[in-house]
Amino acid sequence: MKHLTVALLFAASAALAQTNPVPAQQAQPAEQTAKKDQPLTALPYTPSLDIPSMDRTADPCVDFYQYTCGGWMKSNPIPPDQASWSVYGKVGDENARFLWGILEEAAKPAANRSAVQQKIGDYFDACMDEARVEELGAEPLNPLLDQIGAIKSKHELASFLAKEHPRNYSSGWLFGFGSDQDFGDATQVIAFAHSGGLGLPDRDYYTKSDEKSKDIRAKYRAHVGNMLQLIGESKAEAKKDAATVMRIETALAKASLTRVERRDPYKLYHKMSPAALQKLTPAFDWNTYLADNGIGGVKTLNVTEPKFFKALNTEIVTVPLSDWKAYLRWNAAHNRAAYLSKKFVAENFDFYSKTLRGVKEITPRWKRCVRYVDRDLGEALGQEFVRRTFSAETKEKTVEMTRLIEKAMENEIKTLDWMTDATKTRALEKLHAVANKVGYPDRWRDYSALEVKRGDFFGNATRATVFESRRDLAKIGKPVDRGEWGMTPPTVNAYYNPQMNDINFPAGVLQPPLYDPKLDDAPNYGNTGSTIGHELTHAFDDEGRQFDAHGNLKDWWTPEDAKAFEERIQCIRDQYAQYTVVDEIKINSKLTSGEDVADLGGTLLAYIAWKDATANQNLQPMDGFTPDQRFFIGFAQWACENNRPENERVNAITNPHSPGKYRINGIVSDLPEFARAFGCGPNAPMVRGAKACKVW
């Protein structure tokens, strides 16, 4: 899937496709494994306001999350192959199970298969052919290991990486490279060179000195050693090489920006000529690298982190070639492990899922295979998904919901007391320019140039990755395709892309219990409406606000408005910094503030839009809840989740979203509309009163 430098997602782990070669998420409850482990012929239904998911013994004014999600948390233990379990995760799991049926059907070599069905069916069949994969063992890796062995000088790293980078989704292998919109001119696509080269999920894992971090590093080193042994190194050799890998990666990690720093687009924007990049990294032959990638003619690149490339140069100069080869062998095994035999898959699972995230069992093979098809042929599989699940009526209703939420945002901007008219004019201009993408792309991606063969899982995965890389690099120098999507249709997630200035809602996220065509507006505006409002608010959060209506990184705020805005963001940062993720770890609210402000703004916008949509209706209480209460319960129930403590620790470092509990309790305690709906007194824990934060 395309690497979006600054795209803002709704949820972290719910995406169906994951670029990490080690899938950790998605599953089914353990006790039901036997009877549930079969494809679904239709998607199951759960209402967007689900009373059994509540815990009505809890006091909504004391802990609203417990009140709305207590029942769900109790009856949805984390399945053994999951790091966490959530309403989003469950929908994603059901989608995968439904896609499984589509793929099994497409895998039958019938004469009347369409071209799309042939590709997805044969890819899935090859992936499911575990006997063939076992028979091959580590053999598919041999040509790559031979190439590494044949490298004669460090100068050859450039031609080697030019060949190898396009075969990988991960940003391992020293650094990352691809295309993206120019921050300064959103109409242009230019080349991007990113920091990368790490095997752990974040640079902080290499630099933190607490006991848990040291323990993870020791286990990571052991894992690297185990992988190297699987490709034939002796125990002693593997141990030495693992230490080398750790040393190289630590140097790269130290030179990389933190996640909080990377939220500042100006810190990631350093346009330069290939000659300037060459000067920054004289030991790396960029001419060869670019030419071998078919982009020898590029005039400018964005080097997101020059400091990183400077440090990379030092490493290339000082680390001996034999050590680089150890690092490359590790990357070879690591990046291909998922497509190799069981022992590779198991070793990978053991570290990345079990140790890092606390997962108990490996994801069943069918589910991993569905995920790979979605990742590699997402808009082929997506056509089949949309045809069966996404109605014109849902599209029409959610588009209308979006319109009313935009109208609410327009009114909010016009009546803000802290923003001057000059900035308001620009803000409205940006709001009116937001493109709404709902369901699926207008034009499907053409995969005809991608060869998919039965019985060749490793080859299919490699060719698909190369196909995607070539597609990505081919965009350089061409006008931006505004119709492109960064998520596949079955994905249970949504995003705002500040450079496109568009909000994107795949079909997968517009289904029960998130969007429920059988229920009335109150829970639907609470749930899906808040998500739409969330994405729209990203256009105006502390990161998104720095881009203008056309998607250019350009300051359109008067200094006094920028200051007033930052004060309001600080209120939210202070609020969320008090909340605990797990054990002694608090939310890093400098990392989550963009998402927190989107949650707060989005919920208020959805509430206002809902009032507008139902202005002429005589709304009545249902099931003992007032209409306003039903809005807020519907809002909260998207976020019900259970999490393993190990996974919470990973989230605390890598996830820009706060834990589900605070995405609900933090928000409602800032909204007087909530306190009124539930008659909460001024001293109730869910009422921040005078301390409440408000931006939009």
Ligand SMILES: [Zn+2]
């Ligand atoms: Zn978001």
